Amino acid sequence: MGIEDEVSSNAVKTYKSMKDLGFLTEEKMGTAERITQTVKLPKNMVLNALQELMAKGWARRKVREKAAGYYLTK
Numbered sequence: 053m054g055i056e057d058e059v060s061s062n063a064v065k066t067y068k069s070m071k072d073l074g075f076l077t078e079e080k081m082g083t084a085e086r087i088t089q090t091v092k093l094p095k096n097m098v099l100n101a102l103q104e105l106m107a108k109g110w111a112r113r114k115v116r117e118k119a120a121g122y123y124l125t126k
Contacts, residue, residue, distance in 0.1 A: 055067055055110060055126075058108050058110075059101075059104050059105060059108055059110070060101065060104060062093060062097050062098075062100070062101040063101040063104045063105050063110075065091050065093065065101070066087060066091055066093075066098055066101040066102060066105065067101075067105060067110060067111070067124065069087055069090045069091045070082070070087060070111070070122065070123070070124055071124060072090070073086070073087070073090060075087075075122060075123045075124060076123060076124050077123055078112075078114060078121075078123055080123065081114060081121035081122055081123035082121060082122060082123070083119045083120070083121060083122070084098060084099055084102060084119070084120070084122065085119065087102070087122065102122055105124075109125060109126065110124060110125060110126050111123065111124050111125060112124075112125050
């Protein structure tokens with residue numbers, strides 16, 4: 053069972069973009085702004101996709117001083 057079966061198409065695009073950018077560990081996480089530039093979707097759609105990925109356990113969010121960072125867990 054892959055990610056395509058669990059989440060929406062926008063979440064799959066976001067996931068693949070994060071994987072291509074190398075946001076795979078807490079040390080190499082990226083901001084929602086950076087992900088939005090790569091996915092070419094509106095920011096609110098990317099944020100909703102990130103929420104969906106976090107709810108399903110595919111991504112994590114780390115609160116930092118200026119902007120929150122996101123990285124993949126699976």
